Amino acid sequence: MFLSKYKLKWTLTILSAGQHKPEFNMLDPKLLRNEPEKAAELLARRGYKLDLALLESLEQERKQAQSDAQSLQTERNSRSKMIGKAKASGEDIAPLLAEIADLGDKHKAAETRLAEVLQKLTDVAMELPNIPQEDVPAGKSEDDNVEISRWGEPKSFSFEPKDHVDLGESLSGMDFETAAKISQARFVNLQGPLAKLHRALTQFMLDQHTEEHGYTETYVPYLVNSDSLRGTGQLPKFAEDLFAIKDTDLYLIPTAEVPVTNIVRDTISTAKQLPIKFVAHTPCFRSEAGSYGRDVRGLIRQHQFEKVELVQVVRPEDSDAAHEALTEHAETILQKLELPYRKVMLCIGDLGFSSSKTYDLEVWLPSQKTYREISSCSNFQDFQARRLQARWRNPETNKPELVHTLNGSGLAVGRTLLAVMENHQDEQGRIHIPEALRSYMGGQEFIGG
RNA sequence: GGAGAGUUGACAGAGCGGCCGAAUGUACUGGUCUUGAAAACCAGCGUAGGUUUAUCCCUACCCAGGGUUCGAAUCCCUGACUCUCCGCCA
Numbered sequence: 438m439f440l441s442k443y444k445l446k447w448t449l450t451i452l453s454a455g456q457h458k459p460e461f462n463m464l465d466p467k468l469l470r471n472e473p474e475k476a477a478e479l480l481a482r483r484g485y486k487l488d489l490a491l492l493e494s495l496e497q498e499r500k501q502a503q504s505d506a507q508s509l510q511t512e513r514n515s516r517s518k519m520i521g522k523a524k525a526s527g528e529d530i531a532p533l534l535a536e537i538a539d540l541g542d543k544h545k546a547a548e549t550r551l552a553e554v555l556q557k558l559t560d561v562a563m564e565l566p567n568i569p570q571e572d573v574p575a576g577k578s579e580d581d582n583v584e585i586s587r588w589g590e591p592k593s594f595s596f597e598p599k600d601h602v603d604l605g606e607s608l609s610g611m612d613f614e615t616a617a618k619i620s621q622a623r624f625v626n627l628q629g630p631l632a633k634l635h636r637a638l639t640q641f642m643l644d645q646h647t648e649e650h651g652y653t654e655t656y657v658p659y660l661v662n663s664d665s666l667r668g669t670g671q672l673p674k675f676a677e678d679l680f681a682i683k684d685t686d687l688y689l690i691p692t693a694e695v696p697v698t699n700i701v702r703d704t705i706s707t708a709k710q711l712p713i714k715f716v717a718h719t720p721c722f723r724s725e726a727g728s729y730g731r732d733v734r735g736l737i738r739q740h741q742f743e744k745v746e747l748v749q750v751v752r753p754e755d756s757d758a759a760h761e762a763l764t765e766h767a768e769t770i771l772q773k774l775e776l777p778y779r780k781v782m783l784c785i786g787d788l789g790f791s792s793s794k795t796y797d798l799e800v801w802l803p804s805q806k807t808y809r810e811i812s813s814c815s816n817f818q819d820f821q822a823r824r825l826q827a828r829w830r831n832p833e834t835n836k837p838e839l840v841h842t843l844n845g846s847g848l849a850v851g852r853t854l855l856a857v858m859e860n861h862q863d864e865q866g867r868i869h870i871p872e873a874l875r876s877y878m879g880g881q882e883f884i885g886g
Numbered sequence: 887g888g889a890g891a892g893u894u895g896a897c898a899g900a901g902c903g904g905c906c907g908a909a910u911g912u913a914c915u916g917g918u919c920u921u922g923a924a925a926a927c928c929a930g931c932g933u934a935g936g937u938u939u940a941u942c943c944c945u946a947c948c949c950a951g952g953g954u955u956c957g958a959a960u961c962c963c964u965g966a967c968u969c970u971c972c973g974c975c976a
Binding site: 500507511518540705 | 896903904905915931932933935936937944945946955956957
């Protein structure tokens with residue numbers, strides 16, 4: 438019932454939104470118009486079937502409707518001008534008025550038809566995912582992701598390592614029952630040293646990115662409107678993943694990517710302002726609809742979690758290099774926390790809707806004896822920028838052109854907490870605090886015992 | 887929450903229902919002048935769509951959406967946002 442509420446709301450939102458922004462388009466409209474076959478082929482790589490026949494007929498309708506509406510407009514404008522002149526020179530304008538009696542209605546009808554076609558085109562366009570970059574490997578699911586590199590050696594324990602839930606219980610300070618009482622499942626209540634460790638991780642990450650990697654710290658709203666969510670690509674397709682605020686157009690952010698990237702929505706940056714590099718620490722809220730039964734134990738998959746997010750807005754020619762750099766910035770955190778991890782490139786089937794290329798960083802979890810995602814670093818190229826109308830003035834052309842946007846987790850704090858707990862536990866159930874965090878923990882060397 | 891004022895180009899800021907895509911100033915770009923710079927002077931300077939080889943031309947956009955009108959930046963309605971005052975509040 439909780440879900441159905443925002444499903445309804447979502448429908449209303451899309452209806453009202455579509456009407457005043459019919460020009461929304463997520464792929465390059467020139468590609469769709471001039472080379473629809475090529476667009477179809479590129480999208481087919483992702484398994485997306487572009488309905489070429491529909492697109493073509495809509496496109497033809499659009500052209501017709503647009504030129505009809507335009508010529509009627511021209512007609513009306515020139516007639517109206519004549520009436521103005523006639524009136525000014527004191528002539529009788531009644532016959533002129535009679536001549537164009539039905540022009541207004543015709544024009545209105547043409548405009549309505551145009552609006553309808555544009556709406557249909559927008560509906561199609563908004564559902565199209567981004568086109569993957571050429572070096573993104575083919576594949577259907579996460580099993581086809583390609584490992585790029587590994588860092589660190591998974592520790593071999595002389596005892597059976599506990600998972601973070603058991604560790605948290607014995608240390609006391611990680612309480613899922615209480616959180617469920619206060620709220621519902623998939624929330625946690627942290628207390629004492631573990632709560633402090635959680636905070637320390639956040640502070641450490643923020644300091645690292647601002648002081649060593651050149652990011653500007655930013656504080657943003659945690660409730661965002663639907664325009665912002667459309668801009669970064671969470672809407673219209675993924676409404677069910679979001680928590681919506683009843684009777685408003687606001688949603689809890691699923692990631693800081695949304696408010697931070699939307700800083701540049703509808704702006705034209707100067708060449709000098711780029712690259713823009715922001716880091717933000719925010720809570721993230723996700724309904725996790727459709728993930729019932731998955732990762733039900735512990736901190737892995739929560740409705741609310743903290744994340745330190747990196748966002749970059751760059752010139753198009755710089756986005757590949759920025760993507761590599763941003764990923765390294767996230768990797769640095771794992772290295773300093775002495776957490777073994779691997780870097781994988783997502784295959785096409787696992788690639789997010791808006792992304793052209795994504796690296797995931799997966800941290801080693803001794804309890805699961807496997808690598809689990811802790812950061813996702815994506816290059817969106819101009820996909821978000823087009824929806825956001827985020828541009829820069831290219832000095833070579835002196836025209837506003839779309840920027841490229843990127844983001845990555847640096848890192849997901851909850852998952853980092855559990856990774857630190859599990860990787861740095863000892864036989865007595867204590868957690869050894871990595872060197873890099875000690876100053877944030879008042880010099881403390883371990884928790885527990 | 888109540889009362890009032892406002893929203894115009896990169897910025898500041900004019901604008902009578904038709905001659906307003908929009909004065910003027912600043913900024914910016916190019917030029918003249920200068921040894922160079924500044925100043926001064928001249929010219930240019932929004933976005934998107936249609937047509938076009940290109941130029942031209944046409945259309946839309948003065949917060950958003952709707953309405954009145956032959957014709958709207960200008961009049962009316964709704965909403966968003968900003969400012970001032972009152973109330974409440976961390």
